[in-house]
Amino acid sequence: MPKLSVIINPIAGTKDKSQIPDLVRKTLAQHWDVEILNTQHRGHATELAREAAQRGVEAVLAVGGDGTVNETATGLVGTDTALAILPMGSGNGLARHLQIPMAQLAAIEHLKTAAVRTIDSCQMNGQAFFCTAGMGFDAHIAYLFAQQHTRGLSTYVRTTLNEFFSYKPQRYTLHFDNQTQVREAFLITFANANQFGNNAFIAPLADIQDGKMDVCVMSQFPLYQAAGIGLRMFAKNIHRSNFMETWKSGGVVVEREQEGSVHLDGEPVQMGKTLELSMKPQSLKVLVSPKADFV
Numbered sequence: 623m624p625k626l627s628v629i630i631n632p633i634a635g636t637k638d639k640s641q642i643p644d645l646v647r648k649t650l651a652q653h654w655d656v657e658i659l660n661t662q663h664r665g666h667a668t669e670l671a672r673e674a675a676q677r678g679v680e681a682v683l684a685v686g687g688d689g690t691v692n693e694t695a696t697g698l699v700g701t702d703t704a705l706a707i708l709p710m711g712s713g714n715g716l717a718r719h720l721q722i723p724m725a726q727l728a729a730i731e732h733l734k735t736a737a738v739r740t741i742d743s744c745q746m747n748g749q750a751f752f753c754t755a756g757m758g759f760d761a762h763i764a765y766l767f768a769q770q771h772t773r774g775l776s777t778y779v780r781t782t783l784n785e786f787f788s789y790k791p792q793r794y795t796l797h798f799d800n801q802t803q804v805r806e807a808f809l810i811t812f813a814n815a816n817q818f819g820n821n822a823f824i825a826p827l828a829d830i831q832d833g834k835m836d837v838c839v840m841s842q843f844p845l846y847q848a849a850g851i852g853l854r855m856f857a858k859n860i861h862r863s864n865f866m867e868t869w870k871s872g873g874v875v876v877e878r879e880q881e882g883s884v885h886l887d888g889e890p891v892q893m894g895k896t897l898e899l900s901m902k903p904q905s906l907k908v909l910v911s912p913k914a915d916f917v
């Protein structure tokens with residue numbers, strides 16, 4: 623029987639996880655030889671996933687949000703061990719892109735019949751991301767969100783609304799594919815997957831298997847346009863907005879005026895003024911439904 627390492631981040635999301643080990647073992651008893659591992663600290667999921675891959679474990683199930691998925695996948699890039707996801711975060715962007723069920727039991731049950739596919743991964747200054755990374759307003763929010771005592775969607779929405787009014791766009795110089803673009807941007811997103819999470823599609827045309835990232839530059843917009851921009855993201859047509867420009871590229875160098883926050887899969891990280899974005903095409907195996915029709 624193939625082996626499945628389950629890596630649980632006990633602090634991710636807002637839902638109770640105490641029943642998960644029993645539920646996974648019981649549901650998958652006929653299909654997977656299950657071991658349960660709990661993270662003890664930030665970055666631990668990468669160590670646990672890397673060790674599991676070295677032991678030849680067939681798949682690792684990340685239980686948590688996009689941060690846990692990022693850390694787990696970082697340990698699996700370039701190995702034969704596949705990433706599976708039990709989404710327990712507030713956004714679950716990569717899981718949604720990969721059409722993994724959001725309901726707990728359904729996400730576990732689908733591992734009975736899941737198929738292995740291979741997706742791209744990306745890096746910013748050598749640190750891996752799999753869904754989206756970026757700078758500007760969303761990175762600023764990710765930084766502030768990490769300082770909050772409460773998590774979940776309502777905290778995220780409250781933080782976003784509070785900050786919108788005072789945020790000042792920065793000037794960025796982007797070098798890619800023999801061109802240079804200079805923009806005053808509200809945010810810049812580098813999208814491997816098509817969404818931030820919560821079905822907010824920042825890059826509706828992103829293809830996670832094409833060896834390219836979508837470079838999405840959103841300019842500052844007046845307040846009365848905010849609802850329209852939000853609706854466009856949920857309607858998958860933000861790329862047609864006058865406030866958005868999108869390119870596809872295999873690698874970008876960004877120069878910005880100030881060092882500070884960026885985000886990698888929603889996790890805030892502090893970086894310098896120069897940011898190098900690169901791709902590792904077809905570098906991560908994932909377990910998804912055989913019927914999944916993501917691109």
Ligand SMILES: Nc1ncnc2c1ncn2[C@@H]1O[C@H](COP(=O)(O)OP(=O)(O)OP(=O)(O)O)[C@@H](O)[C@H]1O
Binds near residue numbers: 661690711713
């Ligand atoms: N045992 C632990 N104690 C404290 N922090 C941990 C532990 N294990 C992992 N972490 C950290 O928890 C952070 C949050 O994880 P994750 O992103 O999965 O959950 P979330 O923030 O609730 O979900 P979302 O990203 O969807 O909002 C990650 O940065 C990870 O490094």
